[in-house]
Amino acid sequence: MADHLYKEPILTLRDISMQFGGEVILRDISLDVLNVVRPGVSQGQVVGFYGRSGIGKSVLCRIIAGLLPPSTGTVLVADPQRPVCPGDVGFVQQRYPLFNHRTLLDNLLVAAGRKHSPADAKAKAEEFLTRFDLAPHRRKYPAMLSGGQRQRAAIAQQLLCSEHLIILDEPFSGLDIAMIDEVKKIILEVTTLDELNTVVIVSHDLATTTALSDTLWLLGPERDAAGQLLPGATISKKHQYNVADMGLAWQPGIQAKPAFVQLIEHLKDEIRKA
């Protein structure tokens, strides 16, 4: 199928491993996210990132975001590729931190101010408030918001100031169906806005996330030739899925197709085995 091809690298992980005080968490992770090009669309990249709880997904996210130096290896971003610095990659952390001393609107404004002039920042912040159903709460402090509202606010904050790369650590947990749809819509919008925009979604919701993705990573433990469990988790070649090449990416209503259902079942089995 020639409906898409791959160009320059956007995100590269080379031999990443991570230990905390001798405990190996991640081992030998090498990944490439390439700019996928489809004729007629500015198609960004979406990576679904799975793995058992406690396996090291959030740790890898922090490494990719440049917040945690890995024990070995490098993360490269941008074009031409260079080592990542904090701020290069937007990262919505699992517990949705916001500035507790600022109102919701202020939280968005301080983020929008990074890329926009004050007037534009105001307009952008207002736009996100409306889109995420947060407009009536603009004057509230984060402590007064519901869990889902905080989460949307945190996502909006990162979207307002991120460059091309953004990581969402469990963006669907705790949201109702309408809001999941809204977040899905926004991810689609972000990734079709610019050729280079790339979203990594950490999630336990396989169906929702896979339907959005063109690439999947599955982080899990591995056995050596003798069948012994190796310390630390990795994303082996076998566990890097190219959904686009399978012909299962970028299609609305994909979730009903037998091939998609099969893929989900396969992923579930792989995760259970881990």
Add this chain to the structure above:
Amino acid sequence: MLKDLFVPNAKPRPSVFLTMVACQVLFLLLLWLFYPLQLFPTLGEVLASFKDLVTTQGLIQELWASLTTALGALAIATVLALLISYLTALPFFRPIAYAASKMRYLTLTGLTFFMALMLSSGHQVKLSVLVFGATVYLVTGMTSVILTTTQEEMDHARTLGMSEWRSFYEVVVLGKLDEMLEVVRQNFAIIWTMITLVETLYQSEGGIGLLLYKQNRYLHLAGVVAIQLVILGTGALQDYVFAFLRRMFFPYSELTVAK
């Protein structure tokens, strides 16, 4: 209603609660009135002595003099302590904060002696002793507030593209200003304990400490109690003002507290 007063974490109506407090105070006063302790002055004696202190010895003026000195010292100490604690962001300055906080253990008397050697006027000695004493306590409280900053908070600021300094300013300086005010409130009391002592050493400027000292010296127990009560009242008022300021400037600061 009344039994609410003995249920854990209950929220009695404000009117009920205030009535209860009034009854407790009244009970204490009655106890004092009808069961005088042997040495302890009676309520009547204390009141008489209070009247005398106000009319003939200028209690109000002395209180005002002490209060302004205390506030001045607190202001200087707060600025100094904030500076020292914020500078802990730079490894170079960390030993200074550490040393400053350990100076809490220095005794006031020895300190006063040194200050007196270095400075000429009594007023300067008084002020610098107060500033020094308050600063070391404030630095201790403030650095411990700064140490509550979490990795998540700092990472959040960094992912928004803020530089290290900007992240520090946003999360530690702006984000914890309300807690710093609380540290200042808690440590204001230290200044009061010091001021009464320092005023007796440098008597030229008077102050409520000197007044207290004189009452002590002439064994005017009723006067001592009266002055102590005045200081207690001033302290309570101060606490109230600080709480008010905190609510006014940092409306977010008590949102997560259990009510």
